[in-house]
Amino acid sequence: MKYRFGLIFLLFIFTAATWLAVWWETPSKYLTVAFLDVGQGDAILITAPNNNQVLIDGGPDRSVIRALGQAMPFYDRSIDLVLESHPDQDHIGGLPEVFDRYNITGFIEPAFVAETSVYQKLEEDVTKEKSSHLIAQAGTKIILSPEVILEIIEAKPATWGPRGGKPDTNYSSIIAKLTYASTSFLFMGDASIKLENKLLATEAGELKTDVLKVAHHGAKSSNSLALLRAIKPEIAIISVGAKNRYNHPSPETINWLKIIGAEILQTKDLGTIKLKSDGISVGF
Ligand SMILES: [Zn+2]
Numbered sequence: 514m515k516y517r518f519g520l521i522f523l524l525f526i527f528t529a530a531t532w533l534a535v536w537w538e539t540p541s542k543y544l545t546v547a548f549l550d551v552g553q554g555d556a557i558l559i560t561a562p563n564n565n566q567v568l569i570d571g572g573p574d575r576s577v578i579r580a581l582g583q584a585m586p587f588y589d590r591s592i593d594l595v596l597e598s599h600p601d602q603d604h605i606g607g608l609p610e611v612f613d614r615y616n617i618t619g620f621i622e623p624a625f626v627a628e629t630s631v632y633q634k635l636e637e638d639v640t641k642e643k644s645s646h647l648i649a650q651a652g653t654k655i656i657l658s659p660e661v662i663l664e665i666i667e668a669k670p671a672t673w674g675p676r677g678g679k680p681d682t683n684y685s686s687i688i689a690k691l692t693y694a695s696t697s698f699l700f701m702g703d704a705s706i707k708l709e710n711k712l713l714a715t716e717a718g719e720l721k722t723d724v725l726k727v728a729h730h731g732a733k734s735s736n737s738l739a740l741l742r743a744i745k746p747e748i749a750i751i752s753v754g755a756k757n758r759y760n761h762p763s764p765e766t767i768n769w770l771k772i773i774g775a776e777i778l779q780t781k782d783l784g785t786i787k788l789k790s791d792g793i794s795v796g797f
Contacts, residue, residue: 540564543789544661544693548726549580550784553754553761554603557700557726558584559691561657567594568611569689569700570604577607578614580785591616594655595644596663597635598702599671599686600627605635612638619645621655623685625671649687660792661693666719667704667712683729684708690722694792697721699744701728701735709740717743723795724748724788725775731762738769748795749775750786757781 540563549556551572558581559567566585571577592615598604600622609631611617620639626632639646647653649668656662671685686702699722704712709728712720725746728735730753749770753761762779770777778786788795 542791544691544696544792546691546698546724546788546790547584548750548752548780548786548788549577549584550780551576551580551607551752553730553757553759554606555598555702555726555730555752556580556607557752559657559663561661562693563658565657565661566592567596567655567657567663568592569596570598570702571595571606571608571611573603573606575607575610578610581611581615584785584787590614591618593657594619594621596620596649596687596689597622598700599623599682600625600629600632600635601682601703602629602631604703606631609634609638612642617642617644619647621647621649621665621687623668623670623687624648625680625682625685627680627682661691663689663691666690666699666716667708669708669711681705683735686728688712693790696723696790696792696795698724698726698788698795699746700726703729703732703735705729705735706737706740709735709737713740713743720744722746723790724750727751727762727766727770729761730757730759731766731779732759733763733765736766736769738772741769741773741775745773746775748788749777751777751779751781753779753781755781 545560547558554573555570556572557569653665667688671680683703686704689700691698720743731751
């Protein structure tokens, strides 16, 4: 009797898990964008209505694994595309762990080879994983589902610091725009004002976006008022750790965002921030 009860219980669990899986995997009408709580750094999970997934950056360390585990169904062990915005620790530190734990179909990065051990480990992992490996180019469009397109807006090689000093990796930040019907999201990586000005010069009329992933954790070396006015987001997301040593975000950036009327949401206050779009409007 005991045995039979156990079997019935097991069957029930199995059925429940199957239903859960069906429920999760059914195409939805929503695009979701989750700005993961990874402390001081960036990690953003995009899930298209057909469940295709893109991870932009992997945060500073393995905290991304816990955040991904909460944002993805427990049985889902694959991510279609990982996009590295630029090779700084707070964006790629957790990516080797992501490659260890998930099957990754494609990897896209800027044309910049960093000399750090974490970058080299990541490149080894991409090769080991046999992921398609692409170097980002402005104009490339990644079609996630018929109406959901991720477009690379900027992708420049890094410039070198004065007298051959440290390379300016932030300058190599991939800037990407995600659109779903009439809604849009702009991901700025850690682009600095120098890169922002290039964007303003070439794309000024195209920048209006509903949701902005604020550049460089809200630093004042990014986020000029001119650029923020051109983007004019309704929602501004700042991915930032509590009491970080850089004092991000800067009061100037917060002030500019208030001036342009954006609703400011920060991961240090809210944890993971999950937004949903039905193609017409963006909400929670
Ligand atoms: Zn950063």
